[in-house]
Amino acid sequence: MRLLITGASGLLGLNMALRCAAAHEVTGVARGRLVGLPFAYRRADLTDFAALPALLDEVQPEAVIHCAALADVDACEKQPALAQRVNADLPGELARLCAARGVRLVHLSTDAVFDGAKSDFYTEDDRPNPLSAYARSKLAGERAVQAALPEAVIARVNFFGWSASGRRSLAEFFFRNLREGRPVKGFTDVHFCPLFVGDLSDLLLSMLEKGLQGLYHVVGSQALSKYEFGVALARQFGFDESLIAPVSVEAAGLTARRSHNLRLSVHKLSTDLGRVVPHYLTGLMHFYTQYTQGYPQRLQRFPQGDA
Numbered sequence: 498m499r500l501l502i503t504g505a506s507g508l509l510g511l512n513m514a515l516r517c518a519a520a521h522e523v524t525g526v527a528r529g530r531l532v533g534l535p536f537a538y539r540r541a542d543l544t545d546f547a548a549l550p551a552l553l554d555e556v557q558p559e560a561v562i563h564c565a566a567l568a569d570v571d572a573c574e575k576q577p578a579l580a581q582r583v584n585a586d587l588p589g590e591l592a593r594l595c596a597a598r599g600v601r602l603v604h605l606s607t608d609a610v611f612d613g614a615k616s617d618f619y620t621e622d623d624r625p626n627p628l629s630a631y632a633r634s635k636l637a638g639e640r641a642v643q644a645a646l647p648e649a650v651i652a653r654v655n656f657f658g659w660s661a662s663g664r665r666s667l668a669e670f671f672f673r674n675l676r677e678g679r680p681v682k683g684f685t686d687v688h689f690c691p692l693f694v695g696d697l698s699d700l701l702l703s704m705l706e707k708g709l710q711g712l713y714h715v716v717g718s719q720a721l722s723k724y725e726f727g728v729a730l731a732r733q734f735g736f737d738e739s740l741i742a743p744v745s746v747e748a749a750g751l752t753a754r755r756s757h758n759l760r761l762s763v764h765k766l767s768t769d770l771g772r773v774v775p776h777y778l779t780g781l782m783h784f785y786t787q788y789t790q791g792y793p794q795r796l797q798r799f800p801q802g803d804a
Contacts, residue, residue: 501558504565573631584634589641613756629753658694675736683724690716693780714761719776
């Protein structure tokens with residue numbers, strides 16, 4: 498399958514492209530300069546919408562996996578117009594261009610579209626109510642994609658893994674600080690369903706191969722607090738878990754509002770794929786194994802200069 502993966506310098510885009518490159522014809526695209534990649538790469542500013550048709554016509558993908566996003570929640574709060582451009586207008590334009598060319602699309606959204614008021618797991622039928630500029634822009638992106646290309650896959654996700662910068666995921670945050678013996682805070686009142694990026698990549702590819710369409714929650718199959726996730730990571734690596742202070746997200750002084758309940762049901766995904774969705778403990782074991790095999794160092798060699 499010919500795949501065009503956007504955001505190929507980011508956590509999901511880079512890991513996804515590397516995972517797919519062995520069995521598929523992959524072209525990655527991002528703004529940064531990357532070298533030594535085992536897949537084709539195009540450097541481009543995707544917010545220049547005028548350049549998108551030529552990119553699609555050159556690569557001629559059978560499917561686009563749209564991972565590019567402005568994912569810094571507090572940065573989006575300070576720059577809502579940029580968040581709208583990147584997270585809403587861009588996926589809508591990509592969907593329109595894919596529809597015109599008969600190209601399949603997988604669009605990545607977020608669990609943050611929910612306000613967290615529900616006491617149980619959210620399903621795909623629950624009504625979103627975003628609390629932040631980031632979440633509002635991502636929901637707008639979902640709706641733009643649905644309007645332009647109803648057959649697209651829209652995947653609401655929450656994932657962790659190694660990135661080229663070493664600073665893109667919650668797991669990296671805990672790893673980096675605990676390894677150096679620095680105390681950190683872990684939110685006891687934010688519950689989520691984290692999924693290892695390798696497992697997420699495999700699930701997204703399986704969804705494409707099976708021809709799934711529409712909205713899916715693609716997260717881990719087990720929920721826990723962010724504090725509990727930090728403790729689990731510390732135990733996996735043999736770090737001192739007492740360095741993690743249990744605190745409330747409300748006391749953290751963050752710019753944007755956060756939902757307390759980000760627990761999403763994966764029943765629809767598991768049923769339609771006919772397989773069990775992995776949970777975070779399996780993912781943390783993979784995360785640890787990659788560390789012992791030097792995978793983070795490998796990723797760090799790809800970016801050059803302003804990547």
